[in-house]
Amino acid sequence: MKNYSSPYVTPSASTNRLMLNVIIALIPGTIAYIWYFGMGLIVNLVLAISSALLFETVILLLRKRPLKAYLSDYSAIVTAWLFALCIPMHSPWWLVVVGIGFAMIAGKHLYGGIGFNPFNPAMVGYVVLLISFPVEMTTWYLPLQISPDSLTLVQAFSYSLGLVDIHQWDTLTSATPLDQYKTSLSLNMMISEIRQSPVFGSFAGVGWEWIANWWFIGGIYLIFTKTIRWHIPVAVILGMLILSFSFYIADPDSIASPGFHLFSGGLMLGAFFIATDPVTASTTVKGRLIYGFMIGALVYIIRSWGGYPDGVAFAVLLANMSVPLIDYYTQPRVFGMNPPEDH
Amino acid sequence: MPDSVYSFHGGLHLDDHKSESLTQPLQIASFADELILKVSQHIGEPNTPVVTIGDKVKRGQLLAESSALVSAPVHAPTSGTVKAIESRYIAHASGQKAECFIIVPDGKDESIEVGKRSTESTALDKTALLEQIRSAGIVGLGGAVFPTAAKLTTANQHGIKTLIINGAECEPYITCDDLLMRNYAAIIFKGISYLQAILQPEKTIIGIEDNKSVAIKAMQQALSESSLTNTTVSIIPTLYPSGGEKQLIKLLTGLEVHSSQLSFEIGILCQNVGTCAAISQAIDKSRPLTSRIVTVTGPGVKNPGNWFTPLGTPVSHLIKLAGGYTIEEPKLIMGGPMMGLTLESDQIPVVKATNTILVMDQQEQEIAQECIRCGRCTEVCPVQLLPQQLYWYSRTQQFNMAESYHLFDCIECGCCSAVCPSHIPLVQYYRFAKGEIWEQRRKTYKSDRSRKRHEFRDARIAKQKILDEEKRKLKREALAKKKAAEKAAKEKTGDKAPTSQSADAVQEALERVKARKKAEQIDPENTGNLTPDQQRQIDEADARRSQNKMDDA
Numbered sequence: 001m002k003n004y005s006s007p008y009v010t011p012s013a014s015t016n017r018l019m020l021n022v023i024i025a026l027i028p029g030t031i032a033y034i035w036y037f038g039m040g041l042i043v044n045l046v047l048a049i050s051s052a053l054l055f056e057t058v059i060l061l062l063r064k065r066p067l068k069a070y071l072s073d074y075s076a077i078v079t080a081w082l083f084a085l086c087i088p089m090h091s092p093w094w095l096v097v098v099g100i101g102f103a104m105i106a107g108k109h110l111y112g113g114i115g116f117n118p119f120n121p122a123m124v125g126y127v128v129l130l131i132s133f134p135v136e137m138t139t140w141y142l143p144l145q146i147s148p149d150s151l152t153l154v155q156a157f158s159y160s161l162g163l164v165d166i167h168q169w170d171t172l173t174s175a176t177p178l179d180q181y182k183t184s185l186s187l188n189m190m191i192s193e194i195r196q197s198p199v200f201g202s203f204a205g206v207g208w209e210w211i212a213n214w215w216f217i218g219g220i221y222l223i224f225t226k227t228i229r230w231h232i233p234v235a236v237i238l239g240m241l242i243l244s245f246s247f248y249i250a251d252p253d254s255i256a257s258p259g260f261h262l263f264s265g266g267l268m269l270g271a272f273f274i275a276t277d278p279v280t281a282s283t284t285v286k287g288r289l290i291y292g293f294m295i296g297a298l299v300y301i302i303r304s305w306g307g308y309p310d311g312v313a314f315a316v317l318l319a320n321m322s323v324p325l326i327d328y329y330t331q332p333r334v335f336g337m338n339p340p341e342d343h
Numbered sequence: 344m345p346d347s348v349y350s351f352h353g354g355l356h357l358d359d360h361k362s363e364s365l366t367q368p369l370q371i372a373s374f375a376d377e378l379i380l381k382v383s384q385h386i387g388e389p390n391t392p393v394v395t396i397g398d399k400v401k402r403g404q405l406l407a408e409s410s411a412l413v414s415a416p417v418h419a420p421t422s423g424t425v426k427a428i429e430s431r432y433i434a435h436a437s438g439q440k441a442e443c444f445i446i447v448p449d450g451k452d453e454s455i456e457v458g459k460r461s462t463e464s465t466a467l468d469k470t471a472l473l474e475q476i477r478s479a480g481i482v483g484l485g486g487a488v489f490p491t492a493a494k495l496t497t498a499n500q501h502g503i504k505t506l507i508i509n510g511a512e513c514e515p516y517i518t519c520d521d522l523l524m525r526n527y528a529a530i531i532f533k534g535i536s537y538l539q540a541i542l543q544p545e546k547t548i549i550g551i552e553d554n555k556s557v558a559i560k561a562m563q564q565a566l567s568e569s570s571l572t573n574t575t576v577s578i579i580p581t582l583y584p585s586g587g588e589k590q591l592i593k594l595l596t597g598l599e600v601h602s603s604q605l606s607f608e609i610g611i612l613c614q615n616v617g618t619c620a621a622i623s624q625a626i627d628k629s630r631p632l633t634s635r636i637v638t639v640t641g642p643g644v645k646n647p648g649n650w651f652t653p654l655g656t657p658v659s660h661l662i663k664l665a666g667g668y669t670i671e672e673p674k675l676i677m678g679g680p681m682m683g684l685t686l687e688s689d690q691i692p693v694v695k696a697t698n699t700i701l702v703m704d705q706q707e708q709e710i711a712q713e714c715i716r717c718g719r720c721t722e723v724c725p726v727q728l729l730p731q732q733l734y735w736y737s738r739t740q741q742f743n744m745a746e747s748y749h750l751f752d753c754i755e756c757g758c759c760s761a762v763c764p765s766h767i768p769l770v771q772y773y774r775f776a777k778g779e780i781w782e783q784r785r786k787t788y789k790s791d792r793s794r795k796r797h798e799f800r801d802a803r804i805a806k807q808k809i810l811d812e813e814k815r816k817l818k819r820e821a822l823a824k825k826k827a828a829e830k831a832a833k834e835k836t837g838d839k840a841p842t843s844q845s846a847d848a849v850q851e852a853l854e855r856v857k858a859r860k861k862a863e864q865i866d867p868e869n870t871g872n873l874t875p876d877q878q879r880q881i882d883e884a885d886a887r888r889s890q891n892k893m894d895d896a
Contacts, residue, residue: 332721
């Protein structure tokens with residue numbers, strides 16, 4: 001088809017390039033993750049990405065959509081990658097496949113595919129697993145720095161596929177810092193006591209705190225390449241900082257510091273990579289600030305008073321749900337509507 | 344450095360591609376073998392030809408005009424013969440034809456006699472100046488082609504405080520205004536002085552984008568040499584669409600023209616620099632608008648440049664002057680790459696609105712991906728709309744929603760389409776939605792009117808029935824009374840003179856007929872002898888008719 005109507009300029013940006021930028025920005029944090037926690041993540045990534053591409057292909061075929069055009073937008077890979085980063089390492093293979101299947105089918109294509117899903121597909125998949133398989137989803141492994149042993153890539157694969165005895169490496173599992181913190185606080189322990197546990201590092205969890213730094217750097221790359229705008233990540237961090245700081249100064253003995261909250265769990269990853277998914281986020285400037293702040297605040301609320309140690313996924317889904325409302329009430333003032341009176 | 348303190352939302356920094364067509368000086372285009380002059384080249388009431396096939400015409404001779412206020416006449420660009428008046432393809436969004444004069448130049452380029460002006464042109468009063476502008480066929484040369492005299496007349500009724508001269512030329516590739524300002528700054532200022540004489544504005548601001556440094560210098564120089572007061576040349580940043588009327592007003596004055604208003608309603612009037620030059624030519628030299636500067640440029644043409652082009656010149660002639668095509672399958676655009684019109688062939692003629700002929704590669708439109716709501720369109724929209732919402736509602740044909748998201752405030756500048764990573768032709772969707780809504784409105788209006796008419800007719804018939812019924816009743820009663828009276832009389836007088844009575848009746852009837860005939864002879868008009876009731880009905884019908892006309896307008 002020829003282009004008969006103006007404008008006749010071809011945009012330099014493309015959706016594929018934006019998604020590719022996200023993948024590039026994820027690489028440093030992913031390497032750090034492997035560095036601190038071992039080969040299990042590679043297994044997760046391989047399983048998640050290959051099953052996501054498989055699901056995407058099958059559904060596109062069923063929906064009679066052009067395969068090449070849709071598969072080359074990298075969106076399935078981004079979803080799978082984020083999902084793989086969220087679930088525990090050394091998860092059984094079926095856990096990954098079920099989660100990804102739910103993300104791709106129910107989270108994405110049942111709504112109409114890319115661009116039409118109101119909820120972040122990776123978070124949909126993750127939350128379904130968290131609710132359905134609590135045991136598997138809360139079995140986390142120690143960072144290598146304080147772990148008595150580590151698994152090779154082959155071991156990790158065999159483990160995940162159930163080819164070796166599952167309980168062999170039970171001693172390597174541990175609660176995450178956020179989990180430990182939550183359980184200890186419920187036992188009325190002081191922050192200073194809790195921090196005696198080896199899972200805690202210089203300001204957050206061992207390993208976790210440095211991975212979070214790399215997510216941050218990846219996020220700066222995304223802002224620098226104009227893949228995302230600063231509003232959402234800044235608002236998420238602000239939401240978390242304002243809430244955690246106000247509670248922290250009231251009772252620093254039994255409440256974790258804002259630094260701990262920022263660099264623990266999924267907050268940094270969420271702020272730069274998950275909350276910024278354009279399809280499910282607010283589109284107006286004001287709306288993005290409200291949306292981001294809501295996520296930051298909700299994460300703190302869930303961590304402090306909710307039933308789960310971390311709350312990024314729930315916070316993002318709740319904020320996704322509010323997007324139509326936020327967008328409706330934050331429409332910018334159209335040029336020439338109610339101009340200032342003084343002319 | 345730009346010296347404007349105000350800004351507008353969004354906008355785009357585009358590759359300006361202006362240097363290509365600035366490598367050659369301004370040239371004068373030769374006459375083509377035949378000139379194709381559109382009969383109406385303005386927005387408003389259509390013109391009627393005043394010459395016929397076979398007529399010999401001279402340069403400046405009137406070819407077509409209209410008596411309506413919102414119209415602009417068309418004149419012959421050179422001497423020659425009117426070969427035909429027929430339908431030809433013109434620059435039109437839907438590739439339509441329109442009535443055109445076909446003039447074969449005789450090569451002598453003779454001008455009509457121009458009488459020496461008795462008074463100094465500066466001494467002319469407003470009415471004379473406006474008449475001069477109107478009869479010269481001047482329209483807004485920025486692209487809107489609204490008749491200038493009509494615009495000035497309306498603006499004058501509102502009172503103009505600020506006159507803005509648009510020299511922004513913000514679209515890529517276009518350089519005709521740039522060259523005009525470089526070479527004819529003094530003429531532009533002459534035109535501005537006439538505008539000032541007509542409008543009496545408190546101040547005049549000339550807005551030029553900061554990528555035209557030579558033009559800015561020339562204009563500043565010419566301004567300092569002129570006697571104009573309260574006039575400034577203001578340098579604005581190069582940011583598309585700074586030349587959009589409402590955007591330029593915001594940039595230069597900080598004022599926003601309300602969505603429902605036109606600029607003169609807040610005391611501001613915009614004129615393009617080209618229009619100013621044309622006004623000066625019309626008043627000082629009594630020269631009607633028969634040529635304009637056209638930029639011929641783009642990657643598909645050998646020697647890009649600018650030409651003084653007689654109106655009616657076919658595009659192919661200009662391409663020849665520019666050294667011909669350099670590509671196999673050229674795509675022709677009249678105007679810039681952001682808002683220009685696609686031309687179906689190079690036989691289409693230059694009109695008053697033609698600022699540029701852009702020759703590009705025929706590019707295949709890519710298959711659009713789904714909108715991922717990234718919001719880039721929102722960031723660049725100079726009207727601060729939510730283009731992705733407009734797209735959503737236009738695509739799903741929820742036109743009410745699209746309207747509530749201010750579809751009709753969209754100026755179709757193309758910024759959103761130019762940044763969309765999913766390569767969605769957004770503006771096409773908005774044009775579609777606007778077209779559909781207009782169509783719906785036309786239909787609703789039509790059916791409303793028919794319904795009203797029908798209801799009125801029903802009511803009238805019902806009323807008539809009641810009236811008739813009453814009349815019949817009265818007649819019956821009168822008849823009954825008469826019969827009773829006759830009966831009584833009969834009883835009194837007995838059966839004495841029935842024949843004489845019937846003879847009387849015949850005589851009476853004859854006299855009645857005679858009287859009526861006489862009356863008809865005196866007043867043959869059927870509206871002459873109206874009862875007050877009939878007159879009232881006619882008045883009501885007239886009122887309804889004029890009301891409908893007003894609705895139509």
